[in-house]
Amino acid sequence: MTNTAEVTDTNTDAGAPWTSDAWRTRPVAQAVDWPDEAQAQRALEQLRKLPPLIFAGEARALQSQLADVTRGAAFVLLAGDCAESFDEVSADRIRDQLKIILQMSLVLTHGAGLPVVKIGRMAGQLAKPRSAPTEIVNGVELQSLRGHLLNAENEDPDSRRLDPRRLVQGYHHSAIVLNLVRAFTSGGFADLREVHRWNQSFIAESPSGQRYEMLAAEIDRAVEFLHACGVRDDNDELSRTAFYTAHEALVLDYESGLTRREAATGEWYDCSAHLLWIGERTRALDGAHMDFVRGIRNPIGVKISDDCSPEELLQICTMLNPERIPGRLTLMIRMGARVIDRALPALVQAVVDAGHPVAWVSDPMHGNTRTTASGVKTRSFEDVSSEFLSFVRIVSEAGAWPGGIHLELTPDDVTECTGGSWLLDEDELGRNYTSLCDPRLNGRQGLDLAFLAAEALRDARTRLAR
Ligand SMILES: O=C[C@H](O)[C@H](O)COP(=O)(O)O
Numbered sequence: 001m002t003n004t005a006e007v008t009d010t011n012t013d014a015g016a017p018w019t020s021d022a023w024r025t026r027p028v029a030q031a032v033d034w035p036d037e038a039q040a041q042r043a044l045e046q047l048r049k050l051p052p053l054i055f056a057g058e059a060r061a062l063q064s065q066l067a068d069v070t071r072g073a074a075f076v077l078l079a080g081d082c083a084e085s086f087d088e089v090s091a092d093r094i095r096d097q098l099k100i101i102l103q104m105s106l107v108l109t110h111g112a113g114l115p116v117v118k119i120g121r122m123a124g125q126l127a128k129p130r131s132a133p134t135e136i137v138n139g140v141e142l143q144s145l146r147g148h149l150l151n152a153e154n155e156d157p158d159s160r161r162l163d164p165r166r167l168v169q170g171y172h173h174s175a176i177v178l179n180l181v182r183a184f185t186s187g188g189f190a191d192l193r194e195v196h197r198w199n200q201s202f203i204a205e206s207p208s209g210q211r212y213e214m215l216a217a218e219i220d221r222a223v224e225f226l227h228a229c230g231v232r233d234d235n236d237e238l239s240r241t242a243f244y245t246a247h248e249a250l251v252l253d254y255e256s257g258l259t260r261r262e263a264a265t266g267e268w269y270d271c272s273a274h275l276l277w278i279g280e281r282t283r284a285l286d287g288a289h290m291d292f293v294r295g296i297r298n299p300i301g302v303k304i305s306d307d308c309s310p311e312e313l314l315q316i317c318t319m320l321n322p323e324r325i326p327g328r329l330t331l332m333i334r335m336g337a338r339v340i341d342r343a344l345p346a347l348v349q350a351v352v353d354a355g356h357p358v359a360w361v362s363d364p365m366h367g368n369t370r371t372t373a374s375g376v377k378t379r380s381f382e383d384v385s386s387e388f389l390s391f392v393r394i395v396s397e398a399g400a401w402p403g404g405i406h407l408e409l410t411p412d413d414v415t416e417c418t419g420g421s422w423l424l425d426e427d428e429l430g431r432n433y434t435s436l437c438d439p440r441l442n443g444r445q446g447l448d449l450a451f452l453a454a455e456a457l458r459d460a461r462t463r464l465a466r
């Protein structure tokens with residue numbers, strides 16, 4: 001791939017040339033003002049010379065799987081940390097993150113009877129949009145943590161200072177994670193004969209963990225049966241799985257620094273991840289983030305809250321997918337359990353009526369954040385599952401396919417969200433709260449949700465088939 005200057009844009013009505021740096025002329029929400037501009041330029045130069053982390057062909061493969069989602073023939077599970085940490089890169093942790101995603105996918109595939117497209121919020125989910133630029137810590141005003149791509153969480157001004165060298169460190173972090181993800185998912189770990197190994201012990205002892213064990217035993221018998229029928233041990237469908245990466249395209253210095261023009265097609269791809277999404281706080285139609293993603297050919301997601309009107313949503317669809325390519329655009333609905341019933345139906349109806357092909361995905365986390373009386377940011381499992389179930393009902397009632405779920409999830413035994421079959425309550429939140437930003441479901445809660453979701457999806461399929 002090359003990184004040449006510009007390409008004639010076919011995505012805009014004006015026909016103006018799109019370049020991977022044109023966003024700089026637009027208003028940048030959540031802007032990054034580097035304290036040392038010369039140092040930032042050096043980091044950007046380095047990024048521009050680094051090899052791509054993903055290849056255009058892989059992004060196209062994901063887009064074609066998302067096209068299946070758009071037409072109701074697959075389901076997406078997108079999950080991982082709210083904010084990855086530079087300090088938490090280990091083979092064990094990445095293996096465990098894959099375990100829970102594979103485990104949940106198996107439950108969903110089995111329950112809903114559909115392939116699951118697996119995407120990790122991994123290998124680049126390193127920057128956070130914040131509600132407030134600063135916070136008061138022990139009486140001192142510090143810059144908010146904006147993710148390890150920009151600064152660190154330690155409670156002193158130096159750690160919070162934005163450091164452009166972190167962009168290059170973020171690239172190397174992502175390369176390490178991606179390397180392990182690729183090795184695990186193609187090197188035998190995702191093999192259907194490994195289903196029991198995906199059940200970590202703290203999950204296995206929960207009600208859903210036990211239910212999973214029964215399902216895994218069923219899979220064992222099915223695999224044995226396939227062998228008896230002559231399916232070979234090295235069959236790719238049984239022994240490996242496609243696994244993709246995604247993150248919020250927030251820090252455009254980083255994203256444009258890793259954007260390359262594919263020599264064969266002349267198309268631009270952001271080679272930092274297979275799928276990039278635009279967050280709720282940066283999706284202004286005339287803003288820098290939307291301008292950047294309209295020109296790249298990776299599949300794109302956009303977070304949508306109840307602040308988005310049907311008219312605005314249609315403009316988003318037209319701007320990001322003027323050619324109406326199935327799989328190009330995923331709408332990630334994040335409204336909150338108490339808002340979705342009121343706000344979502346009109347949006348789905350508008351998109352369905354306009355005939356835009358989109359993948360509908362629920363992010364049932366970000367509309368359900370609350371702060372406890374003692375000041376802890378949390379979410380309740382009940383709100384998360386309730387929003388997802390409402391999403392499935394509303395989208396399928398409009399005749400569209402509720403095609404996915406986007407979760408903040410960790411394999412670890414953390415205590416960040418309340419509820420679930422283990423009945424974690426508010427007093428326990430302090431026991432093991434390690435998230436750098438938002439509260440994540442732990443592995444047990446993730447598996448609980450997968451079982452609930454699988455049932456709802458089966459019902460939705462029946463409803464849509466009528
Ligand atoms: O995932 C991100 C958070 O929801 C976002 O950064 C806002 O968090 P804040 O309100 O704590 O700043």
Ligand SMILES: C=C(OP(=O)(O)O)C(=O)O
Nearest residue numbers: 082279280281303334366
């Ligand atoms: C910040 C996030 O989401 P949203 O843009 O929907 O608030 C996120 O996914 O971490």
Ligand SMILES: [Mn+2]
Nearest residue numbers: 082408437438
């Ligand atoms: Mn978050």
